[in-house]
Amino acid sequence: MFFLKDLPSQQMVGTYAQAYGADPDHITSALLMMRRASLLIRSLDAFFAVHGLSQLRFLVLIVIDREPERASLTPNEIAQRIDVSKPVMTRTLQSLQKDGLITLSASPSDGRSKEAALTADGLQRLQDTLPGYFKLLSGEMTQPSATAG
Amino acid sequence: MFFLKDLPSQQMVGTYAQAYGADPDHITSALLMMRRASLLIRSLDAFFAVHGLSQLRFLVLIVIDREPERASLTPNEIAQRIDVSKPVMTRTLQSLQKDGLITLSASPSDGRSKEAALTADGLQRLQDTLPGYFKLLSGEMTQPSATAG
DNA sequence: CCATTTATGTTATCATGATAACTATCATGA
DNA sequence: TCATGATAGTTATCATGATAACATAAATGG
Numbered sequence: 205m206f207f208l209k210d211l212p213s214q215q216m217v218g219t220y221a222q223a224y225g226a227d228p229d230h231i232t233s234a235l236l237m238m239r240r241a242s243l244l245i246r247s248l249d250a251f252f253a254v255h256g257l258s259q260l261r262f263l264v265l266i267v268i269d270r271e272p273e274r275a276s277l278t279p280n281e282i283a284q285r286i287d288v289s290k291p292v293m294t295r296t297l298q299s300l301q302k303d304g305l306i307t308l309s310a311s312p313s314d315g316r317s318k319e320a321a322l323t324a325d326g327l328q329r330l331q332d333t334l335p336g337y338f339k340l341l342s343g344e345m346t347q348p349s350a351t352a353g
Numbered sequence: 354m355f356f357l358k359d360l361p362s363q364q365m366v367g368t369y370a371q372a373y374g375a376d377p378d379h380i381t382s383a384l385l386m387m388r389r390a391s392l393l394i395r396s397l398d399a400f401f402a403v404h405g406l407s408q409l410r411f412l413v414l415i416v417i418d419r420e421p422e423r424a425s426l427t428p429n430e431i432a433q434r435i436d437v438s439k440p441v442m443t444r445t446l447q448s449l450q451k452d453g454l455i456t457l458s459a460s461p462s463d464g465r466s467k468e469a470a471l472t473a474d475g476l477q478r479l480q481d482t483l484p485g486y487f488k489l490l491s492g493e494m495t496q497p498s499a500t501a502g
Numbered sequence: 503c504c505a506t507t508t509a510t511g512t513t514a515t516c517a518t519g520a521t522a523a524c525t526a527t528c529a530t531g532a
Numbered sequence: 533t534c535a536t537g538a539t540a541g542t543t544a545t546c547a548t549g550a551t552a553a554c555a556t557a558a559a560t561g562g
Binding site (some may be wrong): 259261284288289292296314315317 | 545547549550551556557558
Binding site for chain 4 (some may be wrong): 427428430440441442443444460463464465466467
């Protein structure tokens with residue numbers, strides 16, 4: 205959770221918005237968006253946990269799978285697509301490998317690099333997870349917005 | 354960052370949305386919101402770091418300050434308002450105390466509890482931070498939405 | 503050709519979220 | 533009253549994000 209249950213009061217927003225030339229409505233919109241995203245992330249994390257995944261682990265599987273012409277990607281490529289740091293990618297790929305969802309092998313063309321590819325289990329896990337994932341996303345957007353405090 | 358630079362393709366979304374009765378537009382909206390919130394959080398984290406704060410440390414200061422009739426709150430009350438776990442609150446309050454932004458004292462009425470109050474420095478830090486915070490929120494909302502991949 | 507720079511991945515360390523298990527205190531009720 | 537249960541805060545441990553520093557390999561350029 206990265207936001208308040210009760211948003212900063214309208215008065216507080218208004219005071220500072222006026223003083224610094226910011227639009228109070230924009231601020232309230234941003235706060236509501238943050239609150240909403242926060243709740244959605246919480247739902248997603250719980251969902252992923254049930255499937256033995258996490259946000260990042262799931263995204264890694266998606267990114268490898270959706271590359272049409274290639275069976276594998278390098279850790280660096282995956283990290284760039286997901287916008288995550290290299291050490292986090294190292295750790296995440298090793299855990300996915302340990303769980304049998306991907307294979308990690310040395311690159312034949314570059315001694316520094318590796319190749320991460322989905323296993324059959326990894327692809328299956330992804331396909332098992334995608335429907336619920338999209339359903340969760342869709343459902344969140346169907347709900348009415350939270351009200352400002 | 355908790356989302357892809359390039360969103361799942363329209364095709365991928367459409368396929369699963371159709372198969373499971375979810376609205377593709379809702380899914381795309383949710384993905385865009387997540388991406389946007391993700392970038393905003395990154396901006397906010399960088400901003401707070403400049404001010405020697407973090408999301409949570411900032412929220413703690415706000416929550417204590419905005420209680421009109423009271424000079425202090427208990428850790429438990431703060432944790433509930435921010436929706437964060439008790440151990441995280443323990444750690445965060447101790448670090449704020451170490452930095453001289455709050456005081457932590459034993460509750461006179463409840464031997465289990467404590468009272469967290471803003472110091473003058475803490476209030477000043479909050480007031481120094483609020484304008485930029487609201488300006489950042491307002492600015493993010495003024496920018497055009499990211500485009501779907 | 504070989505020194506230097508750049509790129510890839512890993513390790514070490516830190517920040518910040520969570521839960522489980524614990525201590526100490528308060529509240530309840532037979 | 534005193535056993536039991538509930539509540540407040542802490543500790544220990546884990547997950548997952550970051551940066552800095554490092555080893556190794558590739559690329560570049562004099």
